[in-house]
Amino acid sequence: xxxxPFAFAGVSILLFSxxxxxxxxxxxxxxxxxxxxxxxxxxxxxxxxxxxxDRVYVAETGDNSIAVIDAGSWSYKGSITVExxxxxxxxxxxxxxxxxxxxxxxxxxxxDTETMQVIRSIPTGLQTDAICALPSGGFVYxxxxxxxxxxxxxxxxxxxxxxxxxxxxxxxxxxxxxxxHVYVACTDDHRIDVISTESNTVTCSIAVGRLPHEMCILPGxxxxxxxxxxxxxxxxxxxxxxxxxxxxxxxxxxFGICALSSGEYTYVYVALKYMQDNLMVIRAADRSIVAxxxxxxxxxxITSSPDGLNVLVPSQGDGSVLVLE
Numbered sequence: 593x594x595x596x597p598f599a600f601a602g603v604s605i606l607l608f609s610x611x612x613x614x615x616x617x618x619x620x621x622x623x624x625x626x627x628x629x630x631x632x633x634x635x636x637x638x639x640x641x642x643x644x645x646d647r648v649y650v651a652e653t654g655d656n657s658i659a660v661i662d663a664g665s666w667s668y669k670g671s672i673t674v675e676x677x678x679x680x681x682x683x684x685x686x687x688x689x690x691x692x693x694x695x696x697x698x699x700x701x702x703x704d705t706e707t708m709q710v711i712r713s714i715p716t717g718l719q720t721d722a723i724c725a726l727p728s729g730g731f732v733y734x735x736x737x738x739x740x741x742x743x744x745x746x747x748x749x750x751x752x753x754x755x756x757x758x759x760x761x762x763x764x765x766x767x768x769x770x771x772x773h774v775y776v777a778c779t780d781d782h783r784i785d786v787i788s789t790e791s792n793t794v795t796c797s798i799a800v801g802r803l804p805h806e807m808c809i810l811p812g813x814x815x816x817x818x819x820x821x822x823x824x825x826x827x828x829x830x831x832x833x834x835x836x837x838x839x840x841x842x843x844x845x846x847f848g849i850c851a852l853s854s855g856e857y858t859y860v861y862v863a864l865k866y867m868q869d870n871l872m873v874i875r876a877a878d879r880s881i882v883a884x885x886x887x888x889x890x891x892x893x894i895t896s897s898p899d900g901l902n903v904l905v906p907s908q909g910d911g912s913v914l915v916l917e
Contacts, residue, residue, distance in 0.1 A: 620882050621855035622873060623896075623903045623916040628666040630913045632659035636906035638680035639895050639913065642687040647705070649690050650906060650913060651678040658692050658703065659913075663897065666915050672708055674701040680722045680893070684729045684747060691732050691745075693723040700734055702750055712750050716743050722765045724774065726789065733774050733787075735762035742776060744792055754792045758785045764806050768831070769813045777804040777818060784818060786834060796834050800827040806893060808851045810858055810876055817860050817874075819846035826862055828879060838879050842872050850903065851876070852896035861903055863891040871905070871916075887914050 634654025641648050641663065648661040657671040658681060676696030683690045683705070690703040698720050702712040717736030725732045725747070732745045735758075742762060744754040759778025762785075767774050773795075774787040784798045784807070802822025809816050809831070816829045824845060828838040848863035858876040871894070873883040889909025896903050903916040 620857070620875070622852075622857070622859045622883075623854070623901065624873075624883060624885055625917055626887055626914050627917045628915040629907075630661055630666055630668055630915070632661070632668060632906075632911060632913055633657060633671060634911050635908050636911060636913065637908065638678070638693075638893050639904055639906050640681050640683050640690075641895060641897055641904070642683045642705075643685050643898050644687045645898050646687070647683075648904060648913070649681050649683060651681045651692060652911075653677050653679060653695070654911075658690065658701075660708065661913065670708070672703055672710065674703075674710060675699050675713065679720070682723050682725045682732065684725050685727055686729055689747070691723055691725065691734075693720045693734055695720055698736070700732070700745065714745060714750055714752065716752075717741065721763055724765045724767045726767050726771045726774075727769055728771045731789070733765055733767065735765050735776060737761050737763055740778075742774070742787065756787060756792055756794065758787075758794060759783055759797065764804075764818075766807045766809060766816075768809060769811075773831075775807055775809075775816060777807055779803050779805060782820075782822070784816070784829070798829055798834055798836065800829070800836060801825045801839065805847060806849045808849050808860065810851050810860070811853050815876070817849055817851065819849050819862060821845045821847055821865065826860070826874070840874060840879055840881070842881075843870070846872075847892050848894040848905075850894045850896045852900040852903065854900050861894055861896070863894050863905065865890065865892070871903070885916070887916070 633652035638651035650659040660669040675694040679695040692701040700714040718738035721737040723734045742756045760780035763779045764777040776785045801820025807818040826840040845865040847865040860874040862872045871885040905914040
């Protein structure tokens with residue numbers, strides 16, 4: 593098993609209460625300790641978990657491959673060679689197929705998770721960057737950053753069925769749990785475009801902070817959080833109105849973001865790119881920063897496990913994935 597021993601079982605943790613006084617650890621329950629470090633490969637950038645809780649898939653940009661992690665034992669199971677510079681990865685809700693966005697070759701690789709082999713390559717566009725699947729599993733949406741568009745692929749035949757013009761340099765994408773909308777971070781236009789999945793058209797644009805990037809939607813489909821690495825902030829958008837309701841200042845340049853429910857609260861984790869990859873933990877109920885965790889080196893994307901028990905952090909500096917519990 594490629595689980596590396598480590599000496600920092602207790603990572604550096606700062607806890608805060610709403611009023612700024614130190615909070616008792618019993619006040620908050622969320623993943624905050626590193627329980628495994630898994631060697632995967634060179635320059636891991638994208639990560640996703642299957643909904644069954646069995647496997648984790650990691651885009652290894654430096655190795656042109658997708659690493660597979662067994663979520664039961666937190667062990668490395670091997671890698672699947674794809675095309676040039678895979679950046680992001682998603683898995684269908686059924687767990688049967690994985691889709692990898694290949695930034696360098698302008699393609700999407702389709703992987704059969706039973707055979708662990710690439711079964712198809714779908715041409716996309718220039719700088720294929722981000723990818724997501726609808727929770728229904730019927731369609732995959734992928735951004736082409738230099739083409740300023742989003743391509744829609746029907747998963748039943750892996751055929752491109754639509755191309756949607758969006759704002760400048762779409763760098764991140766996510767789908768609403770109800771399958772009705774897809775949200776696209778248009779980095780160079782400092783906005784998020786909202787796509788109706790019924791018509792595959794942009795229905796509105798939401799102005800956020802400077803250089804928005806990664807996004808996550810809270811459980812319940814009520815709020816979207818996105819990081820703005822141009823002005824060191826996190827924007828909170830009310831999805832019922834498509835209106836920004838808050839901006840949270842963070843330290844240094846935020847890059848990755850994910851959400852999970854733990855105990856009675858929902859938490860949002862924010863990876864800070866140039867701060868020894870501190871993870872800032874935001875309590876969604878009052879949008880206050882309740883902890884800062886010092887883990888990893890240079891995390892660009894993070895995710896949470898389907899059961900909400902773990903946060904997974906690709907550490908690009910040493911080619912590993914850290915598991916928090």
